[in-house]
Amino acid sequence: xxxxxxxxxxxxxxxxxxxxxxxxxxxxxxxxxxxxxxxxxxxxxxxxxxxxxxxxxxxxxxxxxxxxxxxxxxxxxxxxxxxxxxxxxxxxxxxxxxxxxxxxxxxxxxxxxx
Amino acid sequence: xxxxxxxxxxxxxxxxxxxxxxxxxxxxxxxxxxxxxxxxxxxxxxxxxxxxxxxxxxxxxxxxxxxxxxxxxxxxxxxxxxxxxxxxxxxxxxxxxxxxxxxxxxxxxx
Numbered sequence: 001x002x003x004x005x006x007x008x009x010x011x012x013x014x015x016x017x018x019x020x021x022x023x024x025x026x027x028x029x030x031x032x033x034x035x036x037x038x039x040x041x042x043x044x045x046x047x048x049x050x051x052x053x054x055x056x057x058x059x060x061x062x063x064x065x066x067x068x069x070x071x072x073x074x075x076x077x078x079x080x081x082x083x084x085x086x087x088x089x090x091x092x093x094x095x096x097x098x099x100x101x102x103x104x105x106x107x108x109x110x111x112x113x114x
Numbered sequence: 115x116x117x118x119x120x121x122x123x124x125x126x127x128x129x130x131x132x133x134x135x136x137x138x139x140x141x142x143x144x145x146x147x148x149x150x151x152x153x154x155x156x157x158x159x160x161x162x163x164x165x166x167x168x169x170x171x172x173x174x175x176x177x178x179x180x181x182x183x184x185x186x187x188x189x190x191x192x193x194x195x196x197x198x199x200x201x202x203x204x205x206x207x208x209x210x211x212x213x214x215x216x217x218x219x220x221x222x223x224x
Contacts, residue, residue: 033212042214042215042216042217043157043202043204044214045213045214048211048212056211058211089154091156091157102147102159102162103212104159105156105157105159108154108155108156110154
């Protein structure tokens with residue numbers, strides 16, 4: 001069964017460093033998403049991406065964040081200068097259809113900023 | 115921002131019991147999805163409900179979407195320890211991003 005994969009599973013970085021989180025969405029999906037979940041809190045929407053551009057983004061997704069689909073399979077989230085409060089689980093998801101489309105989530109990357 | 119609330123926040127029951135958890139909003143959602151999340155893992159999609167009043171069954175799990183598409187429920191019959199986990203509702207509001215509820219943490223004791 002097709003699944004979303006994410007690497008690395010755990011990333012530890014120092015404050016101020018850049019990190020890139022990688023995702024491989026399900027191959028025939030066209031819509032891609034990033035979410036984060038701070039420990040003990042709700043899953044929060046960050047950004048959606050379609051046709052090589054951002055469709056929507058939340059207030060969390062500020063200038064420190066960027067997304068890219070560098071090739072036909074990967075979808076990346078970059079945090080330019082990490083802060084302590086960026087420590088969270090980051091989930092990638094993909095969908096074949098916007099709006100009512102079902103989203104399938106990856107296993108997540110645990111980012112720890114020290 | 116359309117919010118989803120879930121109740122109860124925590125639920126601990128004995129194996130074999132039935133339970134219902136709820137997902138509510140003051141806003142209309144075009145669809146709602148239910149996920150189950152294990153610690154340290156991503157949400158796993160259980161079901162999507164789209165039509166007001168819709169009922170979907172997945173083995174011992176029954177999902178219902180309210181007539182007004184503002185609420186949903188998940189009923190589990192004869193709960194088993196393997197049902198233990200965090201149950202999340204989430205959905206697309208009209209003109210809104212995908213939002214998650216805070217979840218109901220279910221513990222089924224053997």
